[in-house]
Amino acid sequence: DGGITQSPKYLFRKEGQNVTLSCEQNLNHDAMYWYRQDPGQGLRLIYYSQIVNDFQKGDIAEGYSVSREKKESFPLTVTSAQKNPTAFYLCASSYGTGVGQPQHFGDGTRLSIL
Amino acid sequence: DAKTTQPTSMDCAEGRAANLPCNHSTISGNEYVYWYRQIHSQGPQYIIHGLKNNETNEMASLIITEDRKSSTLILPHATLRDTAVYYCIVRGRNNDMRFGAGTRLTVKP
Numbered sequence: 001d002g003g004i005t006q007s008p009k010y011l012f013r014k015e016g017q018n019v020t021l022s023c024e025q026n027l028n029h030d031a032m033y034w035y036r037q038d039p040g041q042g043l044r045l046i047y048y049s050q051i052v053n054d055f056q057k058g059d060i061a062e063g064y065s066v067s068r069e070k071k072e073s074f075p076l077t078v079t080s081a082q083k084n085p086t087a088f089y090l091c092a093s094s095y096g097t098g099v100g101q102p103q104h105f106g107d108g109t110r111l112s113i114l
Numbered sequence: 115d116a117k118t119t120q121p122t123s124m125d126c127a128e129g130r131a132a133n134l135p136c137n138h139s140t141i142s143g144n145e146y147v148y149w150y151r152q153i154h155s156q157g158p159q160y161i162i163h164g165l166k167n168n169e170t171n172e173m174a175s176l177i178i179t180e181d182r183k184s185s186t187l188i189l190p191h192a193t194l195r196d197t198a199v200y201y202c203i204v205r206g207r208n209n210d211m212r213f214g215a216g217t218r219l220t221v222k223p
Contacts, residue, residue, distance in 0.1 A: 004157075006157075033210065035210075035211075040215075042212065042213035042214055042215070043158075043210075043211060043213045045210040048210070058210060059210075090158070092157075092211075099144070099146050099206060099207065100146055100163075100165070102148065102160045102163055103160070103211055104160055105157035105158045105159070105160075106157050107157045108155075108156065108157045
């Protein structure tokens with residue numbers, strides 16, 4: 001089945017540690033996104049990528065980094081500079097970034113601090 | 115992007131149609147109406163979207179009023195698995211989806 005796979009489902013980070021969240025899609029989508037969802041709140045855009053080897057900051061990029069070396073993959077690193085990383089992280093993809101292109105989401109990674 | 119207003123919660127009997135309203139009175143001409151739903155601890159699931167015309171797919175129907183100031187998502191035969199938070203989003207910018215608080219739909223047996 002085509003879809004978006006995020007791993008791991010749950011992740012724990014120690015103080016001062018960087019962690020990387022995986023996002024893979026086999027939908028042949030060009031655009032990929034990372035969002036953060038906090039309890040009872042909407043989604044906030046962290047980074048997005050329209051094509052391979054290109055990515056742009058979203059509203060809350062500080063403390064995060066991404067790479068887009070392959071069309072299928074868009075990993076997110078939560079660095080030690082992100083002081084409040086506990087959240088539900090969602091990856092999405094779409095054929096393009098136009099307003100008429102729906103984004104499709106993975107099932108998320110829940111990150112907690114030890 | 116235009117702001118949306120949805121009821122906080124709704125109930126629906128299993129097997130009946132669920133009609134979820136959304137108010138977007140400040141929508142502009144190039145903004146699309148999207149609907150997603152999210153079941154606890156899962157990612158949002160795309161349901162349907164439209165610009166001006168009513169739309170139907172295998173999951174739902176989207177009815178947009180002629181003045182585009184409001185819309186209704188219709189799940190024709192609700193099942194217990196349709197219990198979720200439903201988000202109405204008006205999207206006029208590229209790149210991101212702006213989710214609000216949504217409507218918590220509970221389908222009851």
